[in-house]
Amino acid sequence: MKSLRFTLSGSAACFRQPDVNTLVYFTYNNIHKVALLGLLGAVLGLSGYRNAKLHGQEDPIFPEFYEVLSSLQISVVPNTKNGYFTKKIQYFNNSVGYASREKGGNLQVREQWLENPSWTIFLKQNNLDDIVWDKLCSSLLEGRCVYLPYLGRNDFPAQIEDMHMVELFPSRQSRIDSLFLYDGDLNALGGGGPAQYLFVETAPTGLVPKYNFYEFGRYIFTNCTVPEAVLPPLLYADGELQYCFY
Amino acid sequence: MQKTNRVYGILAVGAYMANFNADLSGYPKTTTDSHIFGSDKALKYPMKRMWLMQGDPILYIKSMQSMKNKEEGEKIQPRDLNERYTELFGNLDEKTSSKEVLGKLFSAIDVMNFGATFAEKKQNISITGAVQINQGRNLFEDTHVLTQEILSPFRNSNEKSEGKLASTMGTKIVTDEAHYVYSFSVNPANYNDFIGLADGFEGYTVEAYEKFKWAARVATTAFNTNSKSGCENELALFIEMKEDSQLYLANLDRYVTVRKKEDRILFDLSKLANFLAPRQEEIQFVELYCNPVTVDVEYGSLNCSVYSIY
Numbered sequence: 001m002k003s004l005r006f007t008l009s010g011s012a013a014c015f016r017q018p019d020v021n022t023l024v025y026f027t028y029n030n031i032h033k034v035a036l037l038g039l040l041g042a043v044l045g046l047s048g049y050r051n052a053k054l055h056g057q058e059d060p061i062f063p064e065f066y067e068v069l070s071s072l073q074i075s076v077v078p079n080t081k082n083g084y085f086t087k088k089i090q091y092f093n094n095s096v097g098y099a100s101r102e103k104g105g106n107l108q109v110r111e112q113w114l115e116n117p118s119w120t121i122f123l124k125q126n127n128l129d130d131i132v133w134d135k136l137c138s139s140l141l142e143g144r145c146v147y148l149p150y151l152g153r154n155d156f157p158a159q160i161e162d163m164h165m166v167e168l169f170p171s172r173q174s175r176i177d178s179l180f181l182y183d184g185d186l187n188a189l190g191g192g193g194p195a196q197y198l199f200v201e202t203a204p205t206g207l208v209p210k211y212n213f214y215e216f217g218r219y220i221f222t223n224c225t226v227p228e229a230v231l232p233p234l235l236y237a238d239g240e241l242q243y244c245f246y
Numbered sequence: 247m248q249k250t251n252r253v254y255g256i257l258a259v260g261a262y263m264a265n266f267n268a269d270l271s272g273y274p275k276t277t278t279d280s281h282i283f284g285s286d287k288a289l290k291y292p293m294k295r296m297w298l299m300q301g302d303p304i305l306y307i308k309s310m311q312s313m314k315n316k317e318e319g320e321k322i323q324p325r326d327l328n329e330r331y332t333e334l335f336g337n338l339d340e341k342t343s344s345k346e347v348l349g350k351l352f353s354a355i356d357v358m359n360f361g362a363t364f365a366e367k368k369q370n371i372s373i374t375g376a377v378q379i380n381q382g383r384n385l386f387e388d389t390h391v392l393t394q395e396i397l398s399p400f401r402n403s404n405e406k407s408e409g410k411l412a413s414t415m416g417t418k419i420v421t422d423e424a425h426y427v428y429s430f431s432v433n434p435a436n437y438n439d440f441i442g443l444a445d446g447f448e449g450y451t452v453e454a455y456e457k458f459k460w461a462a463r464v465a466t467t468a469f470n471t472n473s474k475s476g477c478e479n480e481l482a483l484f485i486e487m488k489e490d491s492q493l494y495l496a497n498l499d500r501y502v503t504v505r506k507k508e509d510r511i512l513f514d515l516s517k518l519a520n521f522l523a524p525r526q527e528e529i530q531f532v533e534l535y536c537n538p539v540t541v542d543v544e545y546g547s548l549n550c551s552v553y554s555i556y
Contacts, residue, residue, distance in 0.1 A: 097308050
């Protein structure tokens with residue numbers, strides 16, 4: 001299977017969690033599927049979440065990027081120890097006077113940022129239209145884009161580097177070297193020895209039609225072994241490591 | 247005149263005995279590994295102030311008005327978005343068409359360059375700005391943060407305080423020398439969706455870009471508040487891409503280093519030159535503006551015209 005592989009990084013990132021909307025904004029630790037599709041949509045020039053009425057259109061079922069790209073399958077490897085990026089809460093004021101209804105009109109924003117995040121990303125065409133896939137591959141390989149891709153906030157440009165087409169083979173090993181989705185019992189994961197680590201995060205896997213709410217899944221990154229019976233589907237290897245697509 | 251080609255570049259700000267951008271504690275903003283940085287907002291604010299002084303309409307800036315209130319009497323307070331919009335562009339109510347509002351928004355020079363989020367009176371408008379500025383990292387290694395005690399002219403009004411007979415102390419926090427390097431991009435394609443939607447709007451313009459370019463060169467120097475009075479624009483690099491180029495360059499500040507060379511400050515752009523060399527055919531021309539009195543530049547193989555920043 002041909003796959004497009006690249007490194008995605010930046011000096012900071014913030015993929016906002018929608019479940020906290022007061023005092024502090026938190027970020028997910030890793031780029032999730034919806035955010036990655038949005039980033040690729042920007043590269044292709046697809047439109048994102050926007051006010052459809054303003055553009056004289058009916059509200060679509062999905063934003064254009066999701067409509068077009070959701071059949072794409074991805075695999076994500078966090079390039080950091082144990083899959084965990086350092087984070088810091090940054091503070092700034094929005095004092096234009098429009099941002100807060102409180103006296104004085106000052107909005108204090110506290111926002112958690114990932115620092116120096118880096119991921120190795122694999123893309124798999126799956127059912128994506130040939131024309132779109134070819135355009136996506138050529139844009140990424142040649143370093144071109146229509147809108148500038150960013151990591152959650154438009155002042156965090158995304159660095160896309162080391163782009164290659166690679167050949168991957170179906171595989172069924174018990175060790176998975178990328179993030180994967182797993183709903184089962186965490187105690188079933190074993191091995192790893194004293195250096196065992198298990199990173200777990202519930203993060204978006206898709207969008208709910210019409211309302212653009214996230215659908216969630218449990219992302220795992222671990223050096224434990226996964227019992228054969230509960231191995232996720234779509235495992236591929238490059239001869240050295242094994243990656244899970246979702 | 248419409249501007250359609252992309253621009254990438256670098257903006258450098260020096261801070262001498264000044265605090266270019268503080269966080270809630272009053273210290274310069276830092277990452278977890280104590281690297282100092284400044285936000286895009288810290289750089290945009292002096293630009294907006296400069297445009298405002300020159301008489302251009304600026305929407306997203308604090309403006310005050312005097313309001314009468316039964317309990318508190320007459321007090322000044324900031325305008326809200328609706329009030330500011332009305333002050334600049336006239337009436338806004340539920341029946342105002344989005345076309346009209348969009349057209350008016352784009353007539354403000356800050357919106358034309360940096361974009362807007364406008365949610366007021368049944369309008370729900372989000373414009374990603376053509377100009378995007380990143381976080382600016384302090385690339386100078388020998389930066390020290392200094393805390394100075396300053397005396398207040400007033401006595402402590404708290405009667406229970408031990409120091410109630412003396413005037414109070416405060417602190418002022420500065421960096422002795424820091425050099426913030428920002429990377430920016432200008433992508434006129436961000437507005438393509440709005441052409442024809444907004445009254446009288448034909449996309450990003452050369453005039454708006456020239457105003458940004460001028461502000462990017464001098465606005466920080468011109469801006470003199472207490473904490474920013476030692477901050478000045480030191481270097482500005484503009485890489486004009488060819489008309490149809492869709493080349494993507496991210497975070498050019500990665501390829502810049504800053505160090506001292508005797509009593510002058512040296513910006514080393516040779517890595518940047520190496521990075522740009524294989525992409526030369528996508529580039530129309532490169533312009534570099536710097537302060538010729540204080541700044542030296544190591545160009546490497548960079549092919550650019552050089553001007554004074556003022």
